[in-house]
Amino acid sequence: MKTSGGLWKECLQGRLPQPLGAEIDKFESEVLLKKQGKIDDKVFAETRLRRGCYGQRYDNGQRHDGKETQTLDYPSDNTKGPGTMWDAPGMQRIKIPYGGLNAGQLEMLAALSEEYSDGIAHITTRQDFQLHFVHIEDTPALMRRLASAGITTREACGNTLRNVTGCPLAGVCRTEAFDVTPYAKALAWHLLGHPDTQEFGRKFKISFSGCAEEACALAHIHDIGAVATVRDGKRGFAFYVGGGLGTVPQQAKLMADFVPDEELLPMAQAICRVFARLGEKKNRNTARLKFVIQKIGLEEFRRLVALERSTLKAEPRWTEYLTEVPAYREEARRPGALLEISGALDVEFERWRKSNVYEQKQSGYVTVTVTLPLGDITADQLRALADLARKYTKETIRSTVEQNLVLRWVSAAELPSLYEELKAAELAQPGAGTIVDVVACPGTDTCKLGISSSRGLAAELRARLLGKGYELDEAIRGLHIKISGCFNSCGQHHVADLGFYGVSRNKNGYTVPHFQLVLGGKWEENAGSYGLAIGAVPSRRIPETVDRITSRYLTERQGGETFHDYAKRVGKAALKAMIDDLTSVPPHDVDRGYYVDWSDAREYTIGDIGIGECAGEVVTPIEFQLAACEREAFEAQLALEAGEVGKATRVAYESMRNAALALLAWRLIPHDSTPDGILAAFKHAFYDTEYFFDPFTGGKFAQYYFAAHERRSRTSDAEQAHRLIEEAQLFIEASHACYGRLSAQKVVAA
Amino acid sequence: MDIQHFRVKLFATADSRPHLGDAIAVFHRWIQHRRLPELMIDVSDYEHVPSGPGVILVCHEAIYGLDQAKGKLGLVYNRRAPLNGSVEDRLRQAVAAADTAAGFLEQEPEFSGKLRFDRKAWEVSVNDRALAPNTEATWYTLAPVVRGVFEPLFGPTGYSLVRAVDPRELFRVTLSAR
Numbered sequence: 001m002k003t004s005g006g007l008w009k010e011c012l013q014g015r016l017p018q019p020l021g022a023e024i025d026k027f028e029s030e031v032l033l034k035k036q037g038k039i040d041d042k043v044f045a046e047t048r049l050r051r052g053c054y055g056q057r058y059d060n061g062q063r064h065d066g067k068e069t070q071t072l073d074y075p076s077d078n079t080k081g082p083g084t085m086w087d088a089p090g091m092q093r094i095k096i097p098y099g100g101l102n103a104g105q106l107e108m109l110a111a112l113s114e115e116y117s118d119g120i121a122h123i124t125t126r127q128d129f130q131l132h133f134v135h136i137e138d139t140p141a142l143m144r145r146l147a148s149a150g151i152t153t154r155e156a157c158g159n160t161l162r163n164v165t166g167c168p169l170a171g172v173c174r175t176e177a178f179d180v181t182p183y184a185k186a187l188a189w190h191l192l193g194h195p196d197t198q199e200f201g202r203k204f205k206i207s208f209s210g211c212a213e214e215a216c217a218l219a220h221i222h223d224i225g226a227v228a229t230v231r232d233g234k235r236g237f238a239f240y241v242g243g244g245l246g247t248v249p250q251q252a253k254l255m256a257d258f259v260p261d262e263e264l265l266p267m268a269q270a271i272c273r274v275f276a277r278l279g280e281k282k283n284r285n286t287a288r289l290k291f292v293i294q295k296i297g298l299e300e301f302r303r304l305v306a307l308e309r310s311t312l313k314a315e316p317r318w319t320e321y322l323t324e325v326p327a328y329r330e331e332a333r334r335p336g337a338l339l340e341i342s343g344a345l346d347v348e349f350e351r352w353r354k355s356n357v358y359e360q361k362q363s364g365y366v367t368v369t370v371t372l373p374l375g376d377i378t379a380d381q382l383r384a385l386a387d388l389a390r391k392y393t394k395e396t397i398r399s400t401v402e403q404n405l406v407l408r409w410v411s412a413a414e415l416p417s418l419y420e421e422l423k424a425a426e427l428a429q430p431g432a433g434t435i436v437d438v439v440a441c442p443g444t445d446t447c448k449l450g451i452s453s454s455r456g457l458a459a460e461l462r463a464r465l466l467g468k469g470y471e472l473d474e475a476i477r478g479l480h481i482k483i484s485g486c487f488n489s490c491g492q493h494h495v496a497d498l499g500f501y502g503v504s505r506n507k508n509g510y511t512v513p514h515f516q517l518v519l520g521g522k523w524e525e526n527a528g529s530y531g532l533a534i535g536a537v538p539s540r541r542i543p544e545t546v547d548r549i550t551s552r553y554l555t556e557r558q559g560g561e562t563f564h565d566y567a568k569r570v571g572k573a574a575l576k577a578m579i580d581d582l583t584s585v586p587p588h589d590v591d592r593g594y595y596v597d598w599s600d601a602r603e604y605t606i607g608d609i610g611i612g613e614c615a616g617e618v619v620t621p622i623e624f625q626l627a628a629c630e631r632e633a634f635e636a637q638l639a640l641e642a643g644e645v646g647k648a649t650r651v652a653y654e655s656m657r658n659a660a661l662a663l664l665a666w667r668l669i670p671h672d673s674t675p676d677g678i679l680a681a682f683k684h685a686f687y688d689t690e691y692f693f694d695p696f697t698g699g700k701f702a703q704y705y706f707a708a709h710e711r712r713s714r715t716s717d718a719e720q721a722h723r724l725i726e727e728a729q730l731f732i733e734a735s736h737a738c739y740g741r742l743s744a745q746k747v748v749a750a
Numbered sequence: 751m752d753i754q755h756f757r758v759k760l761f762a763t764a765d766s767r768p769h770l771g772d773a774i775a776v777f778h779r780w781i782q783h784r785r786l787p788e789l790m791i792d793v794s795d796y797e798h799v800p801s802g803p804g805v806i807l808v809c810h811e812a813i814y815g816l817d818q819a820k821g822k823l824g825l826v827y828n829r830r831a832p833l834n835g836s837v838e839d840r841l842r843q844a845v846a847a848a849d850t851a852a853g854f855l856e857q858e859p860e861f862s863g864k865l866r867f868d869r870k871a872w873e874v875s876v877n878d879r880a881l882a883p884n885t886e887a888t889w890y891t892l893a894p895v896v897r898g899v900f901e902p903l904f905g906p907t908g909y910s911l912v913r914a915v916d917p918r919e920l921f922r923v924t925l926s927a928r
Binding site: 380 | 755778781782802831
């Protein structure tokens with residue numbers, strides 16, 4: 001939309017690092033060709049995704065305004081992908097390898113957020129930046145300006161190697177084996193645009209952690225989680241592979257306990273080649289590396305990687321960087337000196353220091369976390385932070401997976417003055433890494449897949465928890481809350497103490513925003529364990545849910561018991577019982593608030609399909625039946641918790657079958673009542689017709705049921721049972737959604 | 751310079767005390783009732799960001815916002831789509847759009863008695879550093895344009911203009927009328 005795009009091209013001519021400049025020229029040509037209708041929609045969609053240009057909610061030209069669906073009459077009829085209007089604003093993701101930034105880059109992000117976006121730069125749960133409401137025609141200029149600051153958007157989205165993340169404390173951490181920074185940087189740039197990473201069927205994520213004990217870079221949720229290890233004085237990495245969150249999360253498995261550092265790049269490359277060769281290409285729902293490993297087993301995967309590695313032709317880049325690694329070290333602006341406090345204690349400063357300051361392993365230096373509410377920062381704040389980064393450090397800044405920024409190498413003696421300057425820029429909020437530092441994906445604010453308002457809920461929880469301030473007990477302050485707008489886990493809800501993901505429920509003829517409460521996750525130990533959903537609660541009552549669970553934890557915990565251990569000890573049944581009364585929804589005419597999501601004013605809808613108008617309608621049998629299925633899935637969870645793996649597997653499968661049965665009964669579809677008969681009728685009536693299909697994931701959740709039916713007589717281990725329960729919950733959610741969609745259509749038809 | 755993309759902020763009076771979140775419902779209503787001439791797309795809530803954009807109404811042609819940047823509340827009109835006409839016409843359009851939206855906000859029941867705008871306090875920026883970097887040269891080019899729009903309202907000596915000096919910022923002038 002800017003008329004000045006060409007000016008930037010002229011102005012930055014010859015100043016862009018290659019090949020980034022040439023690639024942006026090529027992308028600009030593709031934008032032009034697409035505008036002229038000379039490129040296929042699907043091809044262009046993948047092209048722009050590989051440049052980080054994502055679609056945004058309502059880019060199909062339809063939006064429900066709370067009363068009716070409005071058509072957004074954009075000036076151009078052109079599209080930038082299937083069903084994606086050319087003029088619809090989109091999201092630009094910007095890769096920040098290992099979160100490393102300098103002051104100039106902050107200033108560039110500030111300028112771009114003002115000129116092309118809405119004045120806000122957003123940090124994601126993978127250390128990227130995102131700008132929203134960006135016009136596709138502005139993206140080449142935006143990319144050029146980023147490239148001039150040494151930043152790329154290449155392969156920020158699409159079926160590519162995404163941002164390589166790293167521990168934000170790398171190099172200053174007290175528990176790390178060694179600084180992973182130069183390795184993360186080398187790998188990120190080596191594999192960027194590499195021929196071996198261009199044929200993936202799905203995205204691929206790598207992280208670097210300095211140690212195994214802390215959360216660091218969440219090794220277990222990555223396709224490759226490299227954890228620094230020293231063996232006999234030699235540097236190397238433990239390689240965890242096949243992890244991922246998404247709809248059905250999978251913990252990464254240890255592929256190799258020691259990969260020497262000179263083997264880091266070729267080993268990662270060999271894994272990429274195996275993934276490119278064996279990964280699913282047609283069905284994106286089973287296309288991540290975790291499915292390859294599930295299918296062939298870890299041993300066979302190891303063998304194939306070793307074989308692939310043996311055939312790789314050596315590249316100089318594999319080891320060139322290693323000569324510089326021993327000398328690699330960030331420098332400080334000022335000499336390290338201990339903080340000396342004289343006079344009366346400044347309570348606010350001390351609170352901030354306690355939560356936001358990390359004592360580095362280098363004496364006299366600290367790392368300061370700048371807490372960003374919901375990961376958002378303004379252009380003015382970015383510039384102010386750039387000034388402070390220059391004044392107090394040698395521009396040693398990193399973004400974090402908790403959606404914050406850190407300033408490393410601050411002399412401890414200068415903390416009071418830095419604090420005052422951060423405060424002046426409104427960047428000195430305390431509570432980093434605590435319960436108030438709520439993490440959330442974009443959710444329904446801007447994401448096309450969002451079901452409930454994760455950011456709205458996060459803002460509400462944050463405000464309430466901040467309001468309680470320091471009345472909160474220490475044990476509660478240390479908890480992590482993470483929220484996703486849907487089951488896709490971008491908010492990393494599986495690894496939180498209190499995780500939430502958005503779902504919807506049909507109540508009284510209306511659709512009501514809900515969140516599933518996920519308990520049992522572990523942030524520490526590099527995302528040490530994944531939680532499971534224990535029940536859906538109306539969005540409106542989530543704050544009470546948090547209050548209730550945390551209060552009970554506080555009164556019932558034994559000694560210094562962590563929340564994770566407490567939840568394990570009291571069990572899911574007791575935890576669920578704590579919130580059962582919060583799951584009810586009053587009729588629409590009694591409290592309309594339940595039917596409106598956080599940070600919104602519209603009557604809640606899913607997929608802009610409108611709501612039923614039969615307020616006061618009694619609860620239909622299918623609603624009871626689906627609720628019973630949820631209970632069954634929960635019972636499966638309890639069985640798993642009790643070590644009864646066989647029972648857990650059986651009950652989880654039955655919960656899926658009963659959900660299918662509920663849909664058949666609701667639509668009065670004749671069927672044979674055997675398991676095979678139910679499946680056949682369901683497939684015929686809901687799958688083949690695509691009535692069951694989610695607009696974005698298609699028939700994925702029905703396939704979970706089909707696969708469970710196939711496997712029902714086989715023995716499962718605990719991990720398989722865990723996965724099946726997760727799949728059962730998603731199938732039941734999809735059944736709710738199917739019922740919601742079809743009833744809305746019925747109402748419309750009537 | 752063929753300048754586009756004016757960003758105009760009309761400041762609220764010092765005694766205004768609105769609840770910023772009320773703008774969410776108001777802006778959604780504006781979308782329902784097609785209250786503005788632009789193609790209105792969605793509402794975004796940034797109340798949680800201190801001195802941030804507040805609550806914004808994203809349109810295809812522009813972004814409106816009940817904004818609290820730099821700690822000062824105001825109504826922002828940030829033009830995104832290019833316009834025909836002279837540079838002065840474009841600024842006049844942005845000023846008129848901000849003034850109209852501010853008037854609508856003042857009439858909304860949520861803001862009754864809580865939000866008023868001071869039509870003697872404006873800020874004009876150009877949201878495009880390629881066309882209008884924050885330099886003396888831009889100032890010399892744009893000062894007559896700004897005067898051309900505001901002099902009919904306040905007279906040739908009835909107001910003062912102050913330019914922001916940080917070269918990293920957008921070109922920005924603050925206008926205070928007597």
